[in-house]
Amino acid sequence: MDPSSSSSAQSVTFYDFLDRMRNPASLDLVRSIKSFIVSFSFYTANPENDGKRVQEFYLTMEGAIRDHPLWVGATEEEIDSALEGLEKYVMTKLFSRTFSSTPEDVKIDQEIYEKICLLQTFLRPEHLDIPVVLQNEASWLLAEKELQKMNTVKAPREKLLCIMNCCRVISNLLLNASMSENMVLAGADDFLPVLIYVMIKASSPCLNYQKKFIDLDTWKSILANPPQLHSNLKFIQLYRRQTKLVSEAAYYFTNLVSAKTFVVDLNAKSLSIEEIEFEENMQAARLANKVPQVEVSSSSNDFKALGDVRGPGPSGRIHGDGIHTSGGYNYPFMEAEADDLTVGDVERLLRVYKDVVSKYTSLCRSVRHISLTKTVPSIPGSEGKNVLLTCPTEKSTSIDEKREDDRGSEKGLPGSPGPPGTANDDLEKGLPGSPRSANDDVQKESARS
Amino acid sequence: MGCSGSLPDRNSGRLSGINGSESSGAPDAKNLRVKLVLLGDSGVGKSCIVLRFVRGQFDPTSKVTVGASFLSQTIALQDSTTVKFEIWDTAGQERYAALAPLYYRGAAVAVIVYDITSPESFNKAQYWVKELQKHGSPDIVMALVGNKADLHENREVPTQDGIEYAEKNGMFFIETSAKTADNINQLFEEIAKRLPRPSSTS
Ligand SMILES: Nc1nc2c(ncn2[C@@H]2O[C@H](COP(=O)(O)OP(=O)(O)OP(=O)(O)O)[C@@H](O)[C@H]2O)c(=O)[nH]1
Ligand SMILES: [Mg+2]
Numbered sequence: 001m002d003p004s005s006s007s008s009a010q011s012v013t014f015y016d017f018l019d020r021m022r023n024p025a026s027l028d029l030v031r032s033i034k035s036f037i038v039s040f041s042f043y044t045a046n047p048e049n050d051g052k053r054v055q056e057f058y059l060t061m062e063g064a065i066r067d068h069p070l071w072v073g074a075t076e077e078e079i080d081s082a083l084e085g086l087e088k089y090v091m092t093k094l095f096s097r098t099f100s101s102t103p104e105d106v107k108i109d110q111e112i113y114e115k116i117c118l119l120q121t122f123l124r125p126e127h128l129d130i131p132v133v134l135q136n137e138a139s140w141l142l143a144e145k146e147l148q149k150m151n152t153v154k155a156p157r158e159k160l161l162c163i164m165n166c167c168r169v170i171s172n173l174l175l176n177a178s179m180s181e182n183m184v185l186a187g188a189d190d191f192l193p194v195l196i197y198v199m200i201k202a203s204s205p206c207l208n209y210q211k212k213f214i215d216l217d218t219w220k221s222i223l224a225n226p227p228q229l230h231s232n233l234k235f236i237q238l239y240r241r242q243t244k245l246v247s248e249a250a251y252y253f254t255n256l257v258s259a260k261t262f263v264v265d266l267n268a269k270s271l272s273i274e275e276i277e278f279e280e281n282m283q284a285a286r287l288a289n290k291v292p293q294v295e296v297s298s299s300s301n302d303f304k305a306l307g308d309v310r311g312p313g314p315s316g317r318i319h320g321d322g323i324h325t326s327g328g329y330n331y332p333f334m335e336a337e338a339d340d341l342t343v344g345d346v347e348r349l350l351r352v353y354k355d356v357v358s359k360y361t362s363l364c365r366s367v368r369h370i371s372l373t374k375t376v377p378s379i380p381g382s383e384g385k386n387v388l389l390t391c392p393t394e395k396s397t398s399i400d401e402k403r404e405d406d407r408g409s410e411k412g413l414p415g416s417p418g419p420p421g422t423a424n425d426d427l428e429k430g431l432p433g434s435p436r437s438a439n440d441d442v443q444k445e446s447a448r449s
Numbered sequence: 450m451g452c453s454g455s456l457p458d459r460n461s462g463r464l465s466g467i468n469g470s471e472s473s474g475a476p477d478a479k480n481l482r483v484k485l486v487l488l489g490d491s492g493v494g495k496s497c498i499v500l501r502f503v504r505g506q507f508d509p510t511s512k513v514t515v516g517a518s519f520l521s522q523t524i525a526l527q528d529s530t531t532v533k534f535e536i537w538d539t540a541g542q543e544r545y546a547a548l549a550p551l552y553y554r555g556a557a558v559a560v561i562v563y564d565i566t567s568p569e570s571f572n573k574a575q576y577w578v579k580e581l582q583k584h585g586s587p588d589i590v591m592a593l594v595g596n597k598a599d600l601h602e603n604r605e606v607p608t609q610d611g612i613e614y615a616e617k618n619g620m621f622f623i624e625t626s627a628k629t630a631d632n633i634n635q636l637f638e639e640i641a642k643r644l645p646r647p648s649s650t651s
Binding site for chain 1: 482484491495496499500516517518519521535537538539540541542544545547548551552
């Protein structure tokens with residue numbers, strides 16, 4: 001299940017690559033790799049330029065490897081393996097410099113993520129005219145999981161592999177449906193909508209929180225690592241070896257780019273839905289993702305009293321339909337039992353408590369004011385405020401920290417190429433997947449095939 | 450919309466997941482690998498043409514990839530060269546029309562299909578030709594295909610119109626039927642002959 005070569009061969013490859021790099025005979029190659037990696041710290045990130053430099057480096061190294069004594073008589077496959085190892089090594093080292101490296105990329109990721117969070121509150125397969133026979137929960141879940149893995153791996157090849165696996169699940173679903181359900185195979189007409197739907201589901205943890213009440217820690221970790229669709233695609237495009245982003249891999253990659261583009265440009269006309277219904281749903285979703293300042297649980301008597309006294313007015317709309325008052329989303333502890341709470345929750349609990357009290361107080365004041373003057377006051381602070389954990393600014397730092405924890409620190413890299421004797425040791429220490437995690441990869445990949 | 454009777458036979462091709470070694474067949478002057486996109490109005494028969502081509506060309510030695518929307522098929526020409534067509538099916542629904550450039554970027558071949566019983570589809574084909582002339586690769590090989598030739602009693606686009614339009618625009622023209630398989634192989638063979646043959650193509 002590998003876009004370029006068989007999976008077991010691929011993992012052996014990375015060991016093989018490292019082994020050969022530790023061989024004293026390859027010191028010249030190690031030096032080139034190290035000085036290339038170090039050279040990146042001299043410049044600020046410039047994705048297009050960086051992509052070109054890395055691609056050129058792959059080609060230069062390909063030449064060097066082909067001519068190298070260690071690869072004398074090597075087959076094309078062995079050369080290819082070495083180059084895959086090279087890509088993984090270099091890009092894991094350069095990951096934090098090259099992945100989502102500009103403020104624009106961060107912003108685009110955030111915008112896509114927010115749009116998907118809105119869409120997932122109401123989007124149904126029918127809106128994309130996905131035939132019922134293709135609405136296969138199990139297959140879709142599998143495809144989503146494959147796609148979500150893209151956020152947990154670093155090497156461009158591995159990220160691309162996640163896309164391939166996701167798309168193959170969908171493709172097989174279509175083929176199976178056409179064989180067993182007597183459905184006529186409609187090719188891309190069916191493939192793309194399913195991919196779009198799967199992509200949206202795979203990228204919207206907010207849905208899971210509301211529906212399944214996952215625990216707070218899981219929820220936090222999801223929020224700390226929102227899917228970075230745009231950055232992942234850009235990273236693959238720029239840093240996957242160009243000769244490998246072809247054929248089926250390129251086709252599926254393009255389809256995901258296409259799905260992303262569709263979502264970015266999506267409006268009512270993109271879906272089988274009434275424009276009014278679409279706008280209402282989007283608006284409701286926007287409200288549900290915020291904690292309006294004026295809001296109090298709709299069961300509050302004071303609130304009802306206010307509604308009665310106030311009558312219709314410009315601010316009446318805010319309260320009118322009550323959609324935004326539902327769920328543990330705005331008041332996250334409403335569903336919790338005392339046992340669920342941890343010490344870590346106290347801070348937030350206190351904040352929410354203060355928030356509620358101050359709203360309640362100002363509400364009471366308003367109600368008194370109304371009963372005295374019989375006029376409709378404007379409610380203070382009604383613009384609402386985004387209190388949810390999704391604060392974008394915190395995210396980028398926590399991702400990097402998380403990733404470095406996950407996959408061995410990148411700090412093992414020396415600031416400059418070391419003396420000859422230590423170069424190989426450095427290579428070993430600074431390895432992206434030290435033996436243990438490389439081994440995990442082997443298992444993961446063979447499980448997949 | 451689909452192609453009744455054109456389902457891929459489980460045995461005729463391998464499911465896409467199994468197709469392992471794209472790296473092995475490095476393209477050279479004798480063995481071309483070309484990206485082919487299909488464009489045209491919804492329902493003109495694009496998907497059927499591809500399935501017919503990939504399924505109909507039954508040769509146990511040829512490596513075939515039958516995905517639901519990405520298919521590849523290699524054909525051997527008389528001069529002992531081979532051409533591996535990598536066929537990119539595109540979603541035809543109107544809501545995806547704006548995404549087409551993502552698919553035809555870098556394509557070596559564009560097959561633009563219309564339905565001979567539908568003048569609108571012929572107009573749409575002309576739109577795609579112009580679009581590709583503006584935004585496609587400059588050396589792209591374009592074929593104009595009038596499909597559903599089996600429905601000649603309902604014909605509304607005269608063959609002559611297709612021929613003339615194709616000639617004016619330097620395209621290859623053919624009428625096909627994905628239903629009867631008429632001219633389907635010829636279509637791909639003719640395209641293969643027209644491919645530029647530089648020392649390296651991809
Ligand atoms: N009679 C006849 N019917 C055909 C022929 N080719 C396709 N069809 C029918 O036309 C319909 C549409 O064919 P598709 O191949 O799905 O059309 P498409 O161009 O892929 O359509 P989109 O994917 O929506 O853009 C199907 O019902 C086919 O059975 C043909 O040569 N003759
Ligand atoms: Mg089609």
